[in-house]
Amino acid sequence: MKVYLVGGAVRDQLLGIADEFTEKDWMVVGSSSKQMLDLGYRQVGKNFPVFLHPGTQEEYALARLERKIGTGYKGFKFDISSQVTLEQDLFRRDLTINAMAQKAGELFDPFNGQEDLNNGILRHVSNAFSEDPVRILRIARFAARFKKFGFKVAHQTHQLMSQMVTSGEVDALTPERVFKELNKALSYETPSAFFKVLTACGAYQKVFSSLDNQVHQNHSNSFVFLDNLNTDKAHIKFSIWLKDENRHNIKALCNIIKCPKQYQQLSELVSQFYQFSQDFTNHSSNEVFDFFAKTDILRHKDRFEDLLSTFKLLEIDIVPIEHLRDLLKDINISKLDKSDIAKAIQIEKRLIIDLFFKTVKK
Known part of the structure; x- marks a missing residue:
């Protein structure tokens, strides 16, 4: 049984932005659900076992493989055999910068994530990226979060995202997940990149189909007004994003993505007045x-x-x-x-x- 720090905590540490509040994800190789329970961990996951550490309450997930069996991000079958290796687990992850692991100060980077991190590149690990439509939203959100570092989407990754839109995979996104990723993007200083990435691959028009997309298609830099606003309130940024939309479109969007009433009410008032x-x-x-x-x-x-x-x-x-x-x-x-x-x-x-x-x- 070996335990590795994985994902965002490793990435942010290498970027120099990790702090005491950075959420840590741990991956366990060579173990089983029974062994984790015997060690005092508490199981919280059903589709794939995730366990809470008996002391720190941090999440520990068993290394796993996944196979696509249906549509959307829930359409996967997982293999959590104790034979699953570190590299096999990292291979299923979305981006190379998220597919690194660390143990006792040693970095495990089988897909050159650190190189992409240094070059400011958002690149998919494998073509399995296209099996999960949520990854389109996540890569757009990472583009917003790391815009200040100059991050760009790799050309091949952009092509893959466009293919996912064309194939209809993006249509399997759930409203709750759309709002979750949107809300996170709006919490960053530069959310414009989120919308630009989605627009470039055609996902914006699909995900936010109730909006007047022509407003944004006519301007190459039409979301910059959302950047560096002097507020940390996501619902205010949400209303600024929709300021040029009519109330009917705003209501339709909010019903689709099931956002809180606070977002809808303020957006409608901003649009009206x-x-x-x-x-x-x-x-x-x-x-x-x-x-x-x-x-x-x-x-x-x-x-x-x-x-x-x-x-x-x-x-x-x-x-x-x-x-x-x-x-x-x-x-x-x-x-x-x-x-x-x-x-x-x-x-x-x-x-x-x-x-x-x-x-x-x-």
Whole structure:
């Protein structure tokens, strides 16, 4: 029984970006499920045994082979025989930079992952890459994560990804996995590479088929506006990505990929009021009243603040919106007519908005 550190932890260590929070994956060669249980490990995997270390609770997986028997990333049969070697396990992995192992400081790199790491190349290990459509999303996500290091997709890998799209393999992607990889990509500083890679191989048009893809096909660098935004909130970046889409397309997409309501609601509001906010003080008081009613500033304060943050990231002057927001929030309800308080609040809001516009348009 031999234990190796594998995958992302090895890669990130060689890149010099590993830290105490880097998730560690361990691979066990020459063992069995029974032996792992006898040693006190707790089994958590069903399709292929993964075990939690009795002390650290880190994941230890038995070395395995896999054979494609169906569509999608679940269509595999696994062999976890104790005869499976280190190289056989690494061979089934997606990219060469993820197919390295380490034991007691010694690096095992049968597929030249370190060379590709040094050259900034995202390259598939073998043609088995094409058997799992999730790998298209993963390679696009790695392109986003490592864009700052200048990583590019190898030409042969790009060709293989395009073939997977053409063959229909990409159609087997599950909504949950699409959102998971998308959300991770949006958490990085430079998510534009995620969308560019998907667009280049034709997967963007397939995976996000409900969107108006012409918006992005007409511009070679159309996703750069998502890079280096001063926010770590993925749902805000999500809404900025979709700012030029109509609400119907956004709703359809969110239903397909099953994203949280927070993402859908903010994206729909940004889409609806992005253009409106750019010329805020030139609208009528009735239009502005309608804006505050539809954004529901009083009942959804956090969402409204996210909306303003999104506008600000889009370089829109939000000062007049903030000023009116503060005035509306400070309405003294105790001084209003209690016989029909809802109507009295609406009247007071209109008076505040009317007075605001009389002031700014003098």
